Amino acid sequence: MSHESSLHTQVGVTFLPKLNSRVYIPLFEACGGFEGFFLESDAALNALYPKFHLKKDCFNRKQALERAKRELEYIDRLAIRVCSTEHYQYPFLLGQCEDAPLVFYYKGELYTDDRQYIAIVGTRKASVHCRCRVERIIEELHTFCPSLVTVSGLAFGIDITAHQASLKYDVPTYAVLGHGLHTIYPASHKNLAEKIVAQKGALITEFPCLSSIFPANFLQRNRIIAGLCQATFIAESAVKGGAMATARIAQSYAREVMALPGRPEDSMSAGCNWLIKQNIAALVENGKDIAQIMGINTELPALSQDEKPTLFPDDSPEAIVLRILTEHQGLDIDRLSIYSQIPMGKLSALLTKLELEEHILALPGKNYIIK
Secondary structure, eight states: OOSEEEEEEEHHHHGGGGGGGGGHHHHHHHEEEEEHHHHHHHHHHHGGGGGGOOTTOOOHHHHHHHHHHHHHHHHHHHHHHEEEETTSSSOOHHHHHSSSOOOEEEEEEEOOOEEEEEEEEEOOOHHHHHHHHHHHHHHHHHOOOEEEEEEEETTHHHHHHHHHHHHHHTTEEEOOOOOOSSSSSSSSHHHHHHHHHHHEEEEEEESSSOOOOOOOHHHHHHHHHHHSSSSSEEEOOOSSSSSHHHHHHHHTTOOOOEEOOOOOOOGGGHHHHHHHHHHHEEESSSHHHHHHHHOOOOOOOOOTTTSSOOOOTTTTTTHHHHHHHHSSSSHHHHHHHHHHHHHHHHHHHHHHHHHHHEEEEETTTTTEEEE
């Protein structure tokens, strides 16, 4: 569009949700932008609508502007910002998606430089094992890509794990919400949402504060999660669910889709396994796999002898156990004893020591993984 419209009319567009989509850019351009659309006569608009398969007199522009005026009070009070396709901050990748919102709301920081964006999504019923894997993957990815930005939906399970791990490793993270920024759902994630903004991430939504919250909103926001990113990673999911919808949306945008495989008997891995079998998602096991698919250089500079970590001597029992667990995640004590040739009594004490020192994590069933 040729010029930037007023904040009032940009917000007004979000109260005409059907029109808040890039597919209608030609309609707004024909009116001279958002401002022109709200100033245009009914007769002129009714003449344009059929070209866009819209019915005559289908939008109450006066009501939208009245609601926008009230919305501006929230924006001023809550430090909410507005971004439209007229702004230079509008995310480039999202702008390539035809159904992306023309206008959205945000708190925090939007990056305009070259960054690597990855969506990390999955089930709300995430296993301890998968949550640990997600944290480790984010740590590895950040090692390969300091300009990493993660994107998720602030839900329970995999989403919240991705945001928490990003904050832990100082990775900016975007949380895309299915409601206005006057509230946080679930409420228990309010403190985390504040940390996301404080650590140079962002909370993003296409929904005004005055709009009603519907369950469908949370599925609708998934297209923004996928659209913001070069790649979408499904960490754990049943065959049906929001993460699977996000994977299909990412595929429709011709973006990379990746999934973590799981055991056939695990219902919460069935979705990932299905995506892999259908060649929708690439099979990945760690951060390096993901980085390579995203075209990120994974060749790290070699450490000098002085720089090499010396946490445990190479031939120590601790180093042997950690090497085995690095190669075979999720081993129980019996198999660890066989692989390491360390007697069971000594190994049990050693595992307790490594767990207390936070080198490893004991999962249900006394399976051990690297932390």
